[in-house]
Amino acid sequence: MANSTDLIRNVAIAGHGGTGKTTLLEHLLFQGGAIAKPETIESGRTVSDYGDEEIARKISIHASLSHVAYKDLKINFLDTPGSSDFVGDVILAFRACEAALVLVDAKAGVQIETIKLWRNLDGRKKPRLVFVSKLDEERASFDGALADVKGKFKVNPVAITIPMGEAASFRGVIDVLNNVAYSAPASHDQREAPGPVPADMAAAVAECRSKLFEAAAEGDDGLMEKYLGEGELSQEETLKGLKEAFAAGRVFPAFAGSALRNSGTAALLDFIASIAPNPAFLAPEPVFEHEGQLSSVTVDPSKPAAALVIKTQIDQFSGRLSYVKVFTGKLAPDLELINVRDGRKEKLGKVYTLQGKKLEEVKELVAGDIGVLAKAMDLKTNDTISAFDKPFFFHKLRLPTPVHTLAIAAVNKKEEDKLNENLVKAAEEDLTFQVTFNIETKETVIAGTGELQINMILERIKAATKIQAETRVPRVAYRETITKKASAEYTHKKQTGGHGQYAKVVFDVEPVERGAGYKFDNKLFGQSVSKGFIPGIEKGIRQAMEMGVVAGYPVVDVKTSITDGKEHPVDSSEMAFKIASRGAFREATKNAAPVLLEPIMNLKVFVEEKNLGDVMSDLSGRRGRISGQNPLGGGIVEIDAQAPQAELLRYAIDLRSMTSGTGSFEVDFDHYSPITGKIADDVVKAAAAFRVHVEEEE
Ligand SMILES: Nc1nc2c(ncn2[C@@H]2O[C@H](COP(=O)(O)OP(=O)(O)OP(=O)(O)O)[C@@H](O)[C@H]2O)c(=O)[nH]1
Ligand SMILES: [Mg+2]
Incomplete structure (x- = not known):
C-alpha cells in the first residue's frame, strides 16, 4: 500500500440522505479490488454502515473510513451521513479531506442538505466532484440533475461520464474523457469493463468532449491556443487542464451512474485517481503557535510528526478509536509525542488504517494520511499530538451549536x-x-x-x-429584577430563654444596568451597626437574591444600600443581621415594582423560499422580532430574528414539521428582557405549581 504523501488521496463522500453514498462507496471499493464482493444496504453488510443502528435503520449515522489501493495510490474515503442530525461527522470529514464527492439523486435533483453542505464546502474552498446517482430509477434525468446543480450553485458542471439511456432503459455509462463505454454489468457483483462507444451515442459524446476541452483549456493560455487551433486536446492535456481548474474550484466534474448496479464506478475511480489533490499541494492549514500566535502548516512528511484527532469512537469491540489526520512527519508504533492540550506524553501503540470496522495494522501513517490509533485513552477529538520541540496546535473543528x-x-x-x-x-x-x-x-x-x-x-x-x-x-431560566427605587426596614428580634437575637437594617434598593448583577453600598453614618456585621448583611442580601419575590427566580441587577440600622450590645450577631437583611431586601424589592426577566435569543433560521411565509408568521406568533432576511442562493433564505427562549423550546421539532424537514436554525443567548401581563402571570402560576410539586416529592 502506498506509503508516501504524494500517493495519498482523501475524498469525503457527501450529499442529502439516501442519495446512495454508502452504496456507491461499496461498489467503488469493489471495483477497485479492495473487497471481493459488494453488499447492499438491504443486506446490512456494507463496509461503511456497520454500526447496529445503521444496519437497523438502513441509514449512515457516523463518518466511516475505508480505502482502496488504485494504481500506486491509497485513496481514503470518508463516507458521511446525509441526515442533518449527524452533520458533525460530515464536517469533520470535510476538514480531513482534500476533495469531496457530492451525490445528487437523478430524479430528486439537488436537495436541501446538499445545498447546506455545498455552502460549507464553498467556505472551505474544497474542490468537488458531482455524481448523479440512481439513473436506473424511474423519472431519472442526468441533464435535469446537472441543470439543477447549475441553477442552484451557479457553477458549471462538466460531464466526464454520461449515461446510456435513463430509468428503465439505462444500460451503462460512457467515459467521455477516454472515449470508452461501460455497459452496466449483468449483476452488481461483476466488475465494469470498457468497450467501444455505440454508434448512436457518437454525436452526444463529441459534444461533451468539446465542452470538456473548453473547460480544460480555460485559464491556461497554452492549452486554449492549442484547442482553438486543432479543435482537440490530448487526454493528458485535458487532464492537466482539468486538474488545475478542479483544484482552483473552477471546474466541477460530473459523473453518471447507478451504484446499485455497479455502473459508473470504473471511470469515477479512475478519474478520482487522476485528479484528486496530493495533500501536500494544498493550502496551508492554519494553526496556533504555542504562544497563541496564528501561523500555518502545510502537509509535509519531512518535518517532525504532528496530527489532529478528528474523531473519537468508543466501539463495543475495538474499544476507544481515535481517528487522526497526519499533517507532518509520520506516526509509527512506540513514537513518543506530546498532547498539546495538556502537555502530557502520548506514547503511541500500534497504528491502523480502517476498512469500515476492520482495523488493519500498518507500519506507519505518513503526512497526509488518515488512520486510527487504538486505546489511546487520553486522546480527545480536536487534540493535536506533536513531536515538535515547540508544538503548535490545530484549530478546533467548528460545529453547529446544538439547538x-x-x-x-x-x-x-x-x-x-x-x-x-x-x-x-x-x-x-x-x-x-x-x-x-x-x-x-x-x-x-x-x-x-x-x-x-x-x-x-x-x-x-x-x-x-x-x-x-x-x-x-x-x-426556562427566568430571572427577576426591580424597576424603581424603593426602601424598607426590617427588624429581626427573638427572645428565647437567655440569649436573644436582635438586628435592624434599613435598605434602599435601586435598579442598575442589565448584567451588573449584585451591587452593595454601605451608606451608614456613625456606628449604628458595627463593621463586623457587614459581611453578614451582604450574605443575607445574596441569599435573598437567590429567590425573588415574584416567582422565586434569582434576582439580578439590583443595587442595595444600607442607610441605617441598629444593634444590641449582647443579642446582635452575624446570623441576626443576615436574617434581618434577607427580610429587608425582600420587603424593599416588593416595594420596587419587581418584574420577571426572560432570556431572549438570537435566531438564524434557514428555510426554502416556499416556506418563508409560514416560518415568518410562525415566528411572529412566538413573539419573535424579525430583523432581516437574506437570500443565500440555492433557493434558501436566512431569516434573522430575536425571540424569547420560552417560545423556542420545541422549535427544532416544530420548524422541521413546518418545513417537511428542510428548515434549520442556529440559536444563541442574547439578553434578558422584562415580561409583564398575562405572560408573566402564567410564569408565576407555573412556578408556584412547581414549588408545590417539589415539596410534595420531598
Ligand atoms: N435504484 C437504485 N437504488 C439505489 C442506488 N444507490 C442506492 N440505492 C438505494 O437507495 C437507498 C439508500 O442508499 P444508501 O447507499 O444508504 O444512501 P446514503 O446516501 O448512503 O444514505 P445516508 O447515508 O443515510 O444518507 C438504499 O435502499 C439503496 O439500496 C442506485 O443506484 N439505484
Ligand atoms: Mg450512507
Missing part, C-alpha cells in the same frame, strides 16, 4: 451519576451533543442537533446500561 435541548433525569434517582457519566461519554464521541448542568433551573440539560440524534444516544445508553431516563422540555 434541540431537553432536561433529563434518571427515573431511579440512584442511577443519576451513572446516567451522567454515560451522557458525558456520548458527548465525547459526538461533539454536536452536549451535557450541562443548569444551576439556575437545577436541571441536567442535554442538547443536540435533532430528535433523531438525541433519541439514538439515549437508546444506546439504555441498551448498554439498562438505565431508564426521563426527558422533558427544559425549564
Whole structure:
C-alpha cells in the first residue's frame, strides 16, 4: 500500500440522505479490488454502515473510513451521513479531506442538505466532484440533475461520464474523457469493463468532449491556443487542464451512474485517481503557535510528526478509536509525542488504517494520511499530538451549536451519576451533543442537533446500561429584577430563654444596568451597626437574591444600600443581621415594582423560499422580532430574528414539521428582557405549581 504523501488521496463522500453514498462507496471499493464482493444496504453488510443502528435503520449515522489501493495510490474515503442530525461527522470529514464527492439523486435533483453542505464546502474552498446517482430509477434525468446543480450553485458542471439511456432503459455509462463505454454489468457483483462507444451515442459524446476541452483549456493560455487551433486536446492535456481548474474550484466534474448496479464506478475511480489533490499541494492549514500566535502548516512528511484527532469512537469491540489526520512527519508504533492540550506524553501503540470496522495494522501513517490509533485513552477529538520541540496546535473543528435541548433525569434517582457519566461519554464521541448542568433551573440539560440524534444516544445508553431516563422540555431560566427605587426596614428580634437575637437594617434598593448583577453600598453614618456585621448583611442580601419575590427566580441587577440600622450590645450577631437583611431586601424589592426577566435569543433560521411565509408568521406568533432576511442562493433564505427562549423550546421539532424537514436554525443567548401581563402571570402560576410539586416529592 502506498506509503508516501504524494500517493495519498482523501475524498469525503457527501450529499442529502439516501442519495446512495454508502452504496456507491461499496461498489467503488469493489471495483477497485479492495473487497471481493459488494453488499447492499438491504443486506446490512456494507463496509461503511456497520454500526447496529445503521444496519437497523438502513441509514449512515457516523463518518466511516475505508480505502482502496488504485494504481500506486491509497485513496481514503470518508463516507458521511446525509441526515442533518449527524452533520458533525460530515464536517469533520470535510476538514480531513482534500476533495469531496457530492451525490445528487437523478430524479430528486439537488436537495436541501446538499445545498447546506455545498455552502460549507464553498467556505472551505474544497474542490468537488458531482455524481448523479440512481439513473436506473424511474423519472431519472442526468441533464435535469446537472441543470439543477447549475441553477442552484451557479457553477458549471462538466460531464466526464454520461449515461446510456435513463430509468428503465439505462444500460451503462460512457467515459467521455477516454472515449470508452461501460455497459452496466449483468449483476452488481461483476466488475465494469470498457468497450467501444455505440454508434448512436457518437454525436452526444463529441459534444461533451468539446465542452470538456473548453473547460480544460480555460485559464491556461497554452492549452486554449492549442484547442482553438486543432479543435482537440490530448487526454493528458485535458487532464492537466482539468486538474488545475478542479483544484482552483473552477471546474466541477460530473459523473453518471447507478451504484446499485455497479455502473459508473470504473471511470469515477479512475478519474478520482487522476485528479484528486496530493495533500501536500494544498493550502496551508492554519494553526496556533504555542504562544497563541496564528501561523500555518502545510502537509509535509519531512518535518517532525504532528496530527489532529478528528474523531473519537468508543466501539463495543475495538474499544476507544481515535481517528487522526497526519499533517507532518509520520506516526509509527512506540513514537513518543506530546498532547498539546495538556502537555502530557502520548506514547503511541500500534497504528491502523480502517476498512469500515476492520482495523488493519500498518507500519506507519505518513503526512497526509488518515488512520486510527487504538486505546489511546487520553486522546480527545480536536487534540493535536506533536513531536515538535515547540508544538503548535490545530484549530478546533467548528460545529453547529446544538439547538434541540431537553432536561433529563434518571427515573431511579440512584442511577443519576451513572446516567451522567454515560451522557458525558456520548458527548465525547459526538461533539454536536452536549451535557450541562443548569444551576439556575437545577436541571441536567442535554442538547443536540435533532430528535433523531438525541433519541439514538439515549437508546444506546439504555441498551448498554439498562438505565431508564426521563426527558422533558427544559425549564426556562427566568430571572427577576426591580424597576424603581424603593426602601424598607426590617427588624429581626427573638427572645428565647437567655440569649436573644436582635438586628435592624434599613435598605434602599435601586435598579442598575442589565448584567451588573449584585451591587452593595454601605451608606451608614456613625456606628449604628458595627463593621463586623457587614459581611453578614451582604450574605443575607445574596441569599435573598437567590429567590425573588415574584416567582422565586434569582434576582439580578439590583443595587442595595444600607442607610441605617441598629444593634444590641449582647443579642446582635452575624446570623441576626443576615436574617434581618434577607427580610429587608425582600420587603424593599416588593416595594420596587419587581418584574420577571426572560432570556431572549438570537435566531438564524434557514428555510426554502416556499416556506418563508409560514416560518415568518410562525415566528411572529412566538413573539419573535424579525430583523432581516437574506437570500443565500440555492433557493434558501436566512431569516434573522430575536425571540424569547420560552417560545423556542420545541422549535427544532416544530420548524422541521413546518418545513417537511428542510428548515434549520442556529440559536444563541442574547439578553434578558422584562415580561409583564398575562405572560408573566402564567410564569408565576407555573412556578408556584412547581414549588408545590417539589415539596410534595420531598
Ligand atoms: N435504484 C437504485 N437504488 C439505489 C442506488 N444507490 C442506492 N440505492 C438505494 O437507495 C437507498 C439508500 O442508499 P444508501 O447507499 O444508504 O444512501 P446514503 O446516501 O448512503 O444514505 P445516508 O447515508 O443515510 O444518507 C438504499 O435502499 C439503496 O439500496 C442506485 O443506484 N439505484
Ligand atoms: Mg450512507
